[in-house]
Amino acid sequence: MRLMRFVCVLMLCLSLAMMGTGCWDQVELNRASMITGLALEKGNHMKYKVTFEIVNALETDPNKGGKGGTPTAIFTKEGNSIAEAVSRLNESQERYPILAHVRVIVIDEKLAREGINQFMDVLQRNRYIREDVLVLVGKGAPASDFLRTVYARGQYASYKIQTQVEMYRKLFGGIPRSHLYDVAQAILTDGRTLMLGAITISGELEKSESLDAIKTIYPVAIVKLAGAAVFKGDKLIGYLNNERTRMVMLASDYVSTSLFSIPGPGGKPTSSGAVAVQFYHMHSRMKVKMDGQKPSFKLHVEGDGKLTSVDRSIKLTTVKGYEELEHLTSNYVNEQIQETFEYVQKELGVDVFGFGQHYYRYHFQKFKPLAEEWDSLFTTANLEVSSSFTVRRPDLKTQKVEKDGIGP
Secondary structure, three states, rough: HHHHHHHHHHHHHHHHHHHHOOOOOOOOOHHHHEEEEEEEEEOOOEEEEEEEEEOOOOHHHOOOOOOOOEEEEEEEEEOOOHHHHHHHHHOOOOOOEEEEOOOOEEEEEEHHHHOHHHHHHHHHHHHOOOOOEEEEEEEOOHHHHOOOOOOOOOOOOHHHHHHHHHHHHHOOOOEEEEEEOHHHHHHHHOOOOOEEEEEEEEOOHHOOOOOHHHHHHOOOOOEEEEEEEEEOOEEEEEEEEEHHHHHHHHHHHOOOOOOEEOOOOOOOOOOOEEEEEEEEEEEEEEEEEOOOOOOEEEEEEEEEEEOOOOEOOOOOOOOOHHHHHHEEEEEHHHHHHHHHHHHHHHHHHHOOOOOHHHHHHOHHHHHHHHHHHHHHHHHHHHHHHEEEEHHHHHHHOOOOOOOOOOOO
């Protein structure tokens, strides 16, 4: 009986103790600053300059609609490490900084050319920064400028950029996977080259910093996606535009949905007779082998989709009409991938496609002695591209709307 009573009292005490526990690092919301974006640049007086985007929660609340203030506040601090700059943030603002809500990290172009390993450790080591945070390179403008652009609908810069990147990758595929965990994987994986998304600014940034900028139907400044920033090791060496980035991502099997606008006779984008085809369920397969000391690559791309527009006479009431569309698409994609491959070989000299990674996975013993010189071997390689696309439907109409005329 005594034992039973003792057990009951003990369980009651334990229950009360558990009910009374709380979070050891709890911070009240009205005493916290949620940092949503970071911009990293070379410092003027110290090693690094870090710009923080701190969200104004009252202005971004869709239920309350805001009070007419700015959606974010921007603070800048310098330090000999990123961690030091964060710890010195309270020199300028009164609340406890929280990094758990960071969405975007923008690296300045000049800093990226010197190497990103020097400061990536603190970002990857910090328990509060998530591994799926976007890491981008600012092209043609200081990294801090990308967090200073005010957008309509009360969106703060980092949220707009994150949504923009994810939607663009989903619908077009012209930007690489560019998360914090991708950086570590690319640096640690043999045969893989690091690529980060590149962004740029068009318009008048000075005017965009004012709230008046969101009261016009024409944005005075806008952040645009600029393809991929290509690294050798951890140092920035160049860029790929949106179209070439899409072809690299397609060859690497990272694009499942995209639209191809195939030029008409003449091959120029403005040539009449263009055809646009939207494809889904796209996949690619690659094969790598060595012909002596020279790599040989084979790449096959496939997908199915629908016709979205046609500016030439193609009979879509016959099987031959669809076969013609599929032939046009295959030729266009093959040419674009081949052109991108030759451009990368000549201008960048690094394997952005992942052929080396594929060879490493499937023929490790053969790749191992070639790992150090793989990029040099890549520049001498041959690529054979093939594709098979299936156009399954012409959307709502079969034929192009044309008047046949009257009479014999």
